[in-house]
Amino acid sequence: MILNKSLNTPLYMQIYSFYKHAILENTLSANEKFPSIRQLALKHSLSKTTIEKAYNQLLIEGYIESYPKSGYYVAKLDLIKTKDPITNPKSQLVKSFINQYQSMHSFDLNQFKKCMQDIMHYEGHLLFEPLNPQGEYALRHEIRKHLNEERGVVCQSDQIIIASGTQNQLMNLAALTSKRRVAYLVPLFSRAKHVFDLLKFESIPCHTIDEMIQTKADFIYISPSNLYPSGSVLSVKDRLRLIRYAQENKAFIIEDDYNHIFRYNAALIPSIQGLAKGNHVIYIGSFSRNLLISMRMSYMVLPFELIKAYLDTPRFAQTVSKIDQLSLAKFMRDGHYKKHLRHLSHDSKKQNESIQSLIETYPFSEAVLTIGGLESNLHILFKVRTKSQIERIKERAKKYPVYIQTFEELPTSFLLPYSNLSSDVLKQVLDYIFT
Numbered sequence: 411m412i413l414n415k416s417l418n419t420p421l422y423m424q425i426y427s428f429y430k431h432a433i434l435e436n437t438l439s440a441n442e443k444f445p446s447i448r449q450l451a452l453k454h455s456l457s458k459t460t461i462e463k464a465y466n467q468l469l470i471e472g473y474i475e476s477y478p479k480s481g482y483y484v485a486k487l488d489l490i491k492t493k494d495p496i497t498n499p500k501s502q503l504v505k506s507f508i509n510q511y512q513s514m515h516s517f518d519l520n521q522f523k524k525c526m527q528d529i530m531h532y533e534g535h536l537l538f539e540p541l542n543p544q545g546e547y548a549l550r551h552e553i554r555k556h557l558n559e560e561r562g563v564v565c566q567s568d569q570i571i572i573a574s575g576t577q578n579q580l581m582n583l584a585a586l587t588s589k590r591r592v593a594y595l596v597p598l599f600s601r602a603k604h605v606f607d608l609l610k611f612e613s614i615p616c617h618t619i620d621e622m623i624q625t626k627a628d629f630i631y632i633s634p635s636n637l638y639p640s641g642s643v644l645s646v647k648d649r650l651r652l653i654r655y656a657q658e659n660k661a662f663i664i665e666d667d668y669n670h671i672f673r674y675n676a677a678l679i680p681s682i683q684g685l686a687k688g689n690h691v692i693y694i695g696s697f698s699r700n701l702l703i704s705m706r707m708s709y710m711v712l713p714f715e716l717i718k719a720y721l722d723t724p725r726f727a728q729t730v731s732k733i734d735q736l737s738l739a740k741f742m743r744d745g746h747y748k749k750h751l752r753h754l755s756h757d758s759k760k761q762n763e764s765i766q767s768l769i770e771t772y773p774f775s776e777a778v779l780t781i782g783g784l785e786s787n788l789h790i791l792f793k794v795r796t797k798s799q800i801e802r803i804k805e806r807a808k809k810y811p812v813y814i815q816t817f818e819e820l821p822t823s824f825l826l827p828y829s830n831l832s833s834d835v836l837k838q839v840l841d842y843i844f845t
Contacts, residue, residue: 413454421456425464433473433484444474444482509813509839511830512703516754521746526737533736541728545572545709546735552742553709560751561667562684563693565711571720574706574729576668579694580605582710582726583664586719589628592664593621596819599638602631602666615819619648623655630656631664635679636672639815639825641786649682656690662713663691671700671755674762675785688713697738700754701747707734758788764833765790772840779822788829789815797821806843814843 411428413421432438445453447461465482468474474482530537544550550570557563573579580602584590592606593614606613611629616622622630630652634644656663665682673679683693693711701707707730712720741747766784774781777799783791794800800822807814815825828836 411454413456422460422463422467425450425461426467429464429468430471430473433487434489436489438484440484440486442484444484446481509827509829509831509836513830516757517702518746518750522737522741525740525744525746526733529733529736529740536736537732539732541732543725543728544568545570545728545730546732546739548739549735549742550709552739552747556742556747557681557693557695557711560678561670561695562680563711564684564688565693569688569712569714569717571710571712572728572730572735573708573710573726575698576666576694576696576708577601577605578726578729579708579710580664581609583692583716584609584611585723585726586712586716587628591625591627592629592631593625593627594631595622595637597639597817598631599633599666606631619644619651623651626659627661629662629664631666632682633666633668634682635667635670636786638669639783639787639789639791639817641673641783641791643676643679644682646685649685653682653686653690656686661690662716665691665693667693667695669699669787670695671751672758672788673786674759683711690715692716700751701738705734706730707738761828762788765828765836768833768837772837775844777844783825789825789827791823791825793820793823795822800824803843810839810842812839812843 411425413424415421417424429438429444444465447458447465450456450461451458465474469476469482472485473487475485476482547567549572550567553570554563554565554567557565571579571582573582590610591612591614593616594602596615596617598606598613598615603613614625614627616625632644632652634649637644652663655661663682663686667681670678670681681693683691688711690713692713694708695710696708697705698707738747762784769781769784769790777794777796778792779795780793781790782793783789794803800816803824804814804816813827815827817823817825826839831839
């Protein structure tokens, strides 16, 4: 055992680490006796206290056992045999295109960092106060103003709940009611489906609005301004039908407005919540797609019918840090968020036009029947002739590797995100998976 007194690591921790690894690597066998504290202290010119602390740590964790008037012995452990990880040199040569990530140029980190620094400098005392389970009022106030101006949402700040993601919001919602029948248009966004399955909802897949209305479901889950994955818009006629259904059946529409900003063939589509004047509509939105994909922050607007249930129900602990909430509130209050959305809309439209130009000239084989999704979002929806072609494309994508999304309900279609790809790189991806 070699000890280094110049290291920042305390000497007793160096002794502890040496013996711990010796035991785990079977260098020291079970029931083997340890040197006495006095012997080890003399050998390394250390105090007995240092040796005692090291032995005590090993004793607490169960690596050694102590027997009165006898000493310390290696404990008998059922050690797990492990193999060293083997690196496949070939895998390092395969080029990977991260096509579902966010571009590093899509958000000005410096401006947000300044807002965070201002909060710590001028409002730092707030960080020592407990989190509001519903979310910080400053942020809920800014969200209310934004939603009213940009989405036509009708609500008060006290109707808004902050959480770390849409999945958390759905779990918050499930705690408010015993109703468990939810209808949705196929295919359902996978993360929402996982939550519904986890919470034991009776999920009712539908292909049309007529089917949804016939189900007599308690909840209608839909993204009316940007239907997944086609990007199409739910007509005002169908919106009114759903609102009427919810009112007549005491049901609720869950409007997931996660991706409303990415639309290139029309102005932003108003929310269904505003059309319903807030009645029987649960509005859910997120900052993940239009700020930072790693900023897990979402908001839910509850209708008045559910506010009392929310206030009377034991609430989950807040899952978004206070510094993030207050920094974003300042970012929005100072006008940076609105400016950022304008830039994001402009840049995504420009990228989409470049992708459109590539698609128009790309020599697709006869296997590709339709190409959709380009009017909105940051992905392309391909439909091919046979399911076997989908399987071949999936295998090609794995080897590249590039991310694609397939659907059980659409067996001959797949979705290809392009949010982090230029048109030149996308062409390489297409060349690979289609040839």
